[in-house]
Amino acid sequence: MRQLVWFKRDLRIDDHAPLYEAARQGAVLPVYIIEPDYWQQPDTSLRQWHFIKASLQRLDQELTKLGQPLIIEVGPASHVLLALCQKFQICQVHSHEETGNLWTYQRDLAVARALKRQSIPWRQYRQFAVLRGSVNRDHWQRETDTWLKEPLVPRPARLPLLHEPDPKPLPELTRSRDIGACIQRFDALLTTTYDSFFRNRHQHYLRSIGKPAASAEHSSRLSPFLAYGELSLRQLFQDTQLKLQHSAANRANLSAFLSRLRWHCHFIQKFETEPAIEFLPMHSGFIGFREDSFEPHRYSSWCTGHTGYPLIDACMRALLATGWLHFRGRAMLASFASYYLGLPWRPIALHLAKCFIDYEPGIHYPQIQMQCGVTGINVNRMYNPVKQSKERDPSGSYIRYWVPELATVPTSWIHTPWLMPGSVRQRFASLVSYNYPAPIVDPDAAIKSARHALLQWKEKLDPIDWQVRKQQVIEKHASRRRPHRHVTTKVSTRQIGLPGFEDL
């Protein structure tokens, strides 16, 4: 009974239920499909593909040690899978569930239809503490915690050789308008990133979390490995819990880290429940908000890190160069683009998605909407870029590193170079050619206008209607430790509900 395991965003062999279950039932063909059309989507970029490429090489080495190398094919998944099923007389396809963007959801529907036509069952397994179908947020926390604590799935002892693929290099993909490769990487290896975090980097996790340079060192930096599944979230969760039990000194740091692993699933659950938020704001009253105020010049200055606000530009340039940014930096970039530059949330989401190597749609879209103020249930976070700069990078060392035009600006002016008196500027200008832009918007006027625009927009809708829509968001998405007394209906839908095999 030959089985096919379709590797998607789960490039590992440990705690991999599809691989383990398939191997129990027969010989396994492990397959990864490169889908050129996916890599043309506006939220993807080649820097993500370069990361995946390295993960695929490691996955292939692991599978080869078990006995069956990885088969890598190029083309639309439904065609590739059908062709492989026919060629190798496959009885069943196994994969993890994916909470992806609309493109991957439609791809999965096409795969389900194609396999059903050939009467080949497709079994999908849970990869995160995320529920499909009807979700009751009252019990979500308990159910997902139970899943996170379940025993890990062992790796198969061996995989009998079914097919020896021809050794060939992975294809080079191209894109017409790509964001560009990363010029600096933190660490491309899971083992070294993981070991160094738990050995010592985590000891300053909490203290560093909001500071740009320190968090680059003391955050786990495991996000890309989680996003493409080289590391199992459940394994990381359980390892952290174990370390927490044996580490009296670092309880606060490890507990904070553990909460973030729960947030990972909490956010993906929001996207799984309401995938439309890839395109539409969570609070439907915000449909169309700021769309008329899109200014291409402001957008391109923000995208390239030339807004004239030193910390904003440093964060954007760090992201462009490395593909990673700490949480506060991401939040600040999104909030600044929305409130100070008046840009609509969706182009903000797309640019950041392309920049992030760890792009995870399920975290990304709910977070973006929260930071851009269109969920209707979160406090509006209008981070003041100058205040943030003074608090988070007081010496200006991060700014100087990423914005070399400001490298020699004295600390007293590093956060507000536009306020430098003429005499200082003259002295400074004689040393270097100073070509840093003036602030793209006046901070006080911009925030005043953001507040005004928000109020005006909300006034367009009847206040009761606004409240009703807000309540709908709370019922669908808010996490609850205790049951919500007023909610009588269960929220259902999934990712447009990937139908059961029989429903197609």
Ligand SMILES: Cc1cc2nc3c(=O)[nH]c(=O)nc-3n(C[C@H](O)[C@H](O)[C@H](O)COP(=O)(O)OP(=O)(O)OC[C@H]3O[C@@H](n4cnc5c(N)ncnc54)[C@H](O)[C@@H]3O)c2cc1C
């Ligand atoms: C606008 C915006 C967009 C974001 N987009 C993404 C994204 O596409 N992919 C992504 O992985 N994270 C995203 N995040 C969340 C967070 O910023 C990153 O997970 C984190 O910075 C990754 O670095 P780390 O692995 O060192 O984090 P750590 O602090 O070491 O956290 C460990 C893991 O916990 C999870 N996590 C941490 N913080 C959060 C959070 N606030 N919400 C949900 N999960 C969290 C991540 O899986 C992370 O890898 C976004 C945040 C914002 C504000």
